[in-house]
Amino acid sequence: MGQHESNTKLIWQVFGFLSIVTIVEVILGIIKPHGLHFTNFLGTSLLNWIFIILTLVKAAGIMWYFMHMNHERKNFVNSIILPLIILIPYLVTLLLIEGHYIHEVMGSYINWKY
Template sequence: MGHHEHSLAIFRGRLKFKTIEQKIWGVFIFLSIITIVEVVFGIIKPESLMVPFISSFEGGFMATMANIFLSPFIFMKPLNLIFIVLTIVKAYYITWDFMHMRDEKKALRRMVVWTAIFLICYLVLILLVEGDYIFEVYKNNYIKFDF
C-alpha cells in the first residue's frame, strides 16, 4: 500500500547504500559470496572440519547438561554446522531485504517469523530425536517390535 520508508542499511547499519537499487545489488553480491563459499567447502570438504570440535562429556548430570547445551559442537561435523549457519544468514537477507521484511511493522514481522521459527524448531527437534532413536534400535537390534 502506501509508500513507507525503505531502510537502506544492512549489517546493523554498518553498510549504508544511497539508493534502493544499490542495496539490492549489494545484498545480491553478499548472497553470491556466501553461495560460492558453500560450494567451495562442499567440494573441498576440509578434513579438519569433518570431525566434531569437542567430544561428548562423560559423567553425571552436569555432563549431560553440557552435552545438551553444546550439542552443535559435540554431535555435528563443523562443516555441516557452517552450512546451516550460512543458510540461515542467506534466508535472513532474502526475507529482510528482498521480501522487504525490514520495512514492515514489527508486529507483522514477529507474527510471520516467530511463528514459523518456533514451529519448525519444535518439529525438527522431535523428528530428529526420534530418527536417531530408531537408528540406535536398528543398530543394537535388541528390540524387534515394540519400540
C-alpha cells in the same frame, strides 16, 4: 526521484552478499575440511552446523530485503519471525535425530563414504 528512489545499489549489495555466502558454502562442500567434517558437535559435524547457519542467514537476507520485511510494521515482522525462531530449531533437531537413527539402522547395509 521523490519518494520512490532506485534501490539498484541495495539490490546489488544483497546479491553480492548472498553470492559470497553461497560461494563459501560450495567451497566448503567441495573441500570438506577434515577438522570441520569429522568434529562432532550437538549430534552432527561442525561442517553441517556451518551449512545450517549459512542457509538460515541467506533465508533471512532474502526475506528481509526481497520480501520487503524491512519496510513492515514491527508487530507484523515479529509475528513472522518469532514462530520461525521456535520452528527452525525444532525442525533441525528432528532432522538430526532422524538422520542419526537412519544412519544407525542402515549403517550395516550401506557403505557410507566420508
